[in-house]
Amino acid sequence: MRIDDQLHIDTPEGARLTLSLAGPLPRALAYGTDLAIRGLLLAVVAIPLMLFGRGGMGLYMVLLFLMEWFYPVLFEALWQGRTPGKRMMGLAVVHGNGAPLGFNGSLVRNLLRTADLFPMFYLTGFLVMLVTRRAQRLGDLAADTLVIHTPPARPARPHQDGDSEAPDWPLSREDQLVLLAFTDRGARLSTERQQELAALAYPELSPAAAREKLQRVARHVLGGA
Amino acid sequence: MRQSQFEQRYRPQWDRLETSLTALEARRRPKAAALTDFTADYQSLCHQLALARERGYSLALQEYLNDLMLRAHRQLYRYRTPLLPGLVAFFTGGFPRAVRHQWRWHLISTLCFVLSAGLVWAMILHDPELVHTVVGPQQVAELEEMYHPDLRDVAGRDRQDDVMMFGYYIYNNIGIAFRTFAGGLLLGVGALVAMLFNGSFFGAAAGHLTLAGAAQPFFTFVIAHGAPELTAIFLAGGAGLRMGWAVLAPGSWRRVDALRRAAAECLPVMYGVFALLVLAAFIEAFWSSRELAPQIKYGVGAACWALLALYLLFAGRQRQGQGGRHGSE
Numbered sequence: 201m202r203i204d205d206q207l208h209i210d211t212p213e214g215a216r217l218t219l220s221l222a223g224p225l226p227r228a229l230a231y232g233t234d235l236a237i238r239g240l241l242l243a244v245v246a247i248p249l250m251l252f253g254r255g256g257m258g259l260y261m262v263l264l265f266l267m268e269w270f271y272p273v274l275f276e277a278l279w280q281g282r283t284p285g286k287r288m289m290g291l292a293v294v295h296g297n298g299a300p301l302g303f304n305g306s307l308v309r310n311l312l313r314t315a316d317l318f319p320m321f322y323l324t325g326f327l328v329m330l331v332t333r334r335a336q337r338l339g340d341l342a343a344d345t346l347v348i349h350t351p352p353a354r355p356a357r358p359h360q361d362g363d364s365e366a367p368d369w370p371l372s373r374e375d376q377l378v379l380l381a382f383t384d385r386g387a388r389l390s391t392e393r394q395q396e397l398a399a400l401a402y403p404e405l406s407p408a409a410a411r412e413k414l415q416r417v418a419r420h421v422l423g424g425a
Numbered sequence: 426m427r428q429s430q431f432e433q434r435y436r437p438q439w440d441r442l443e444t445s446l447t448a449l450e451a452r453r454r455p456k457a458a459a460l461t462d463f464t465a466d467y468q469s470l471c472h473q474l475a476l477a478r479e480r481g482y483s484l485a486l487q488e489y490l491n492d493l494m495l496r497a498h499r500q501l502y503r504y505r506t507p508l509l510p511g512l513v514a515f516f517t518g519g520f521p522r523a524v525r526h527q528w529r530w531h532l533i534s535t536l537c538f539v540l541s542a543g544l545v546w547a548m549i550l551h552d553p554e555l556v557h558t559v560v561g562p563q564q565v566a567e568l569e570e571m572y573h574p575d576l577r578d579v580a581g582r583d584r585q586d587d588v589m590m591f592g593y594y595i596y597n598n599i600g601i602a603f604r605t606f607a608g609g610l611l612l613g614v615g616a617l618v619a620m621l622f623n624g625s626f627f628g629a630a631a632g633h634l635t636l637a638g639a640a641q642p643f644f645t646f647v648i649a650h651g652a653p654e655l656t657a658i659f660l661a662g663g664a665g666l667r668m669g670w671a672v673l674a675p676g677s678w679r680r681v682d683a684l685r686r687a688a689a690e691c692l693p694v695m696y697g698v699f700a701l702l703v704l705a706a707f708i709e710a711f712w713s714s715r716e717l718a719p720q721i722k723y724g725v726g727a728a729c730w731a732l733l734a735l736y737l738l739f740a741g742r743q744r745q746g747q748g749g750r751h752g753s754e
Contacts, residue, residue: 211498215471216478218491254585258592265596269603280450280499298495299502308688311695312668314607315615324611338610341681342668342688351492373481380428380483422483423427 207334207346209298217298221335222347224326226289233285238267269310276306282350290352296334296344305343312339364420365413376421383418428482435473439493442466446493449500467497515696518741523693524660525737527667534620534662538655541624542631549632559629568630572639572646591710598654599702602661606695609665610684612673616665623658646713648726652733654705657698664691664698 205221245263249256275283281293281301293301293309316325316337325337334346367375386394395407402410426434445463448455474490524531548555556565601619608615634643668687675683708729713722 211471213468213471215474215494217495217498219495254589258587258589261589261592261596265592265599268600294499298498300499302504304692307695308692311603312607312610312688314604315610318608318611318615342610342684344685350495351488376481377484380481380485384483384485421428423429 205335207348211298219294219298219346219348220351222289222291222349223335224329226291226349227347228322230283230285230289230291233288234272234283235285237284238271242267272310272313273303273306276301276310277303281306286347290350291347292350293345293347296346301345305345308343309339309345312342315339362419363416365416366420367417371421379414379418379421382414383422386415426480428480428486431473431477431480431482432486435469438466438469439490442470442493442497446496446500450496463497464501467494467501470494470497515693516700519693520697520700521737521740522742523690524697527663527690527694530667530670531660531663534616534666535659537617537620537662538624538627538659541621542628545625545628546632549629550636553633553636556629556633559625560633565633568634569637569639572634572643573637574639574642587710587714590714591706594706594709595703598657598706599699602657602698602702603695605658605661606665606668606691606698609662609668610672611669613666613669616662616669619665620658620662641719645717645719645722645726648723649729650705650709650713652705652726652729653701653708656733656737657701657705660694660701661698664694667691 205223207219207221209217209219211217242260242264246260249260252259272283276293279287282291286292293306295301295305313325316322316328316339318324322337325339328341329335329337332341336346340346369375371379382394382397389397391411392407395411398410398414399405399407401414405413441462445455445460445466448459449463470490470493474487474494477487477490545555545559560568601623605616605619608619609617631640631643634640668684668691671683671687672680678686712725
């Protein structure tokens with residue numbers, strides 16, 4: 201497994217799509233959530249079924265079977281590749297080329313779950329995930345599927361108003377990205393840290409002045425005012 | 426173009442795309458009229474994302490566009506095939522063809538089962554005590570209780586028991602078949618062990634009950650549903666072995682690609698296994714448990730085996746010159 205968990209896919213439209221792969225921990229948490237949901241559902245259904253005696257017992261076992269094998273398949277196939285647990289963790293299953301998961305793909309990856317479970321606690325699946333390039337377990341490899349993070353919708357960035365100032369050096373693309381990252385993340389940094397960073401750009405100014413100046417330059421690059 | 430101008434100009438388009446995406450992601454299918462702009466918006470989004478990256482707009486904007494495009498991509502490339510025609514085509518041809526395509530693996534898995542069953546059966550006929558090496562004492566008692574004429578409780582069985590046993594067969598047998606298939610992925614070992622173990626168990630039960638004088642109740646019970654049930658287990662084992670072989674000996678493919686191809690080939694077989702086992706559970710719970718004359722039960726059982734064999738061997742064959750054993754699907 202690489203440290204960088206980004207996967208780049210070139211779509212037929214010639215655009216490059218970036219997926220962020222989900223590692224073992226969020227997937228395990230999603231699985232645990234699903235397990236709890238299934239257990240709860242079964243327990244709730246078991247109580248009325250007990251009234252029907254042995255016939256109810258039979259229905260309960262059919263349900264147990266469906267929950268064990270088809271709960272993930274149906275949810276993933278019909279609900280944008282997400283089981284309730286995956287939805288809660290912000291995960292989704294997609295095909296290796298970024299295409300959405302269908303019934304067949306979901307069935308393959310879930311039928312082969314037993315192999316990943318072997319010998320216990322998903323040890324095989326975990327080891328396979330560590331050595332494959334795209335964090336796939338055996339079922340994912342056979343079905344050509346990936347589990348990715350589906351980020352929540354981001355609110356539009358608030359515009360900062362204020363006067364702007366052209367940079368006094370020829371601005372390269374890297375410089376521009378650094379500047380924009382500075383404005384994007386600035387809100388999450390303390391003022392002192394912002395001043396410290398700005399002082400790297402303008403060592404000749406006082407930290408406070410450097411921060412002001414850098415913000416003005418960034419606004420210019422953004423095209424504000 | 427500066428970033429804020431860029432955002433200002435295209436923001437309405439992105440908002441419109443988000444609206445269509447929300448409609449598409451909802452459970453109910455939206456009206457086509459609401460989606461007229463979807464593909465055009467998606468295409469220009471691809472363009473705008475490339476521009477944003479090239480011009481070095483802020484990472485937040487790039488991420489926003491990328492996420493939007495990912496969502497749209499997943500909607501655009503979704504396909505829903507109509508269910509019913511697919512099912513009809515599957516059962517009239519797709520399933521038996523898929524089985525015949527991998528007949529060697531199914532033969533091997535069947536042989537594993539039959540040979541181990543025959544061996545254990547013969548050994549138990551030779552030395553009855555050997556049953557305890559294969560089957561635990563509690564299971565021996567259960568077997569005798571189920572099938573022995575003096576021990577079993579025929580009159581006490583009613584509809585309720587039929588439904589309960591149906592549930593049990595669904596849960597237990599289909600679970601076994603699926604696990605056998607998945608076990609095959611572990612270099613074929615899991616499928617092989619499952620076939621040998623199930624075969625030995627069957628041989629032990631048959632041998633022991635024959636000696637105990639319960640052969641007739643046992644065989645009249647198992648013969649009819651045995652056709653779909655045992656066949657399904659053989660097929661699951663065969664598909665599992667096919668998966669294991671793809672990992673062991675991928676040939677000229679990469680291992681991952683060989684595995685994917687094997688999975689695609691095995692998938693129709695597993696759909697069929699599922700259908701066969703549901704059928705078997707019905708027969709087992711509602712027909713096999715009926716008390717009828719042995720001739721009728723053997724007759725029906727033989728018909729089940731014959732029909733299934735004919736179906737798997739001949740259904741969905743193409744006319745000469747079009748298909749054949751090596752015809753790929």
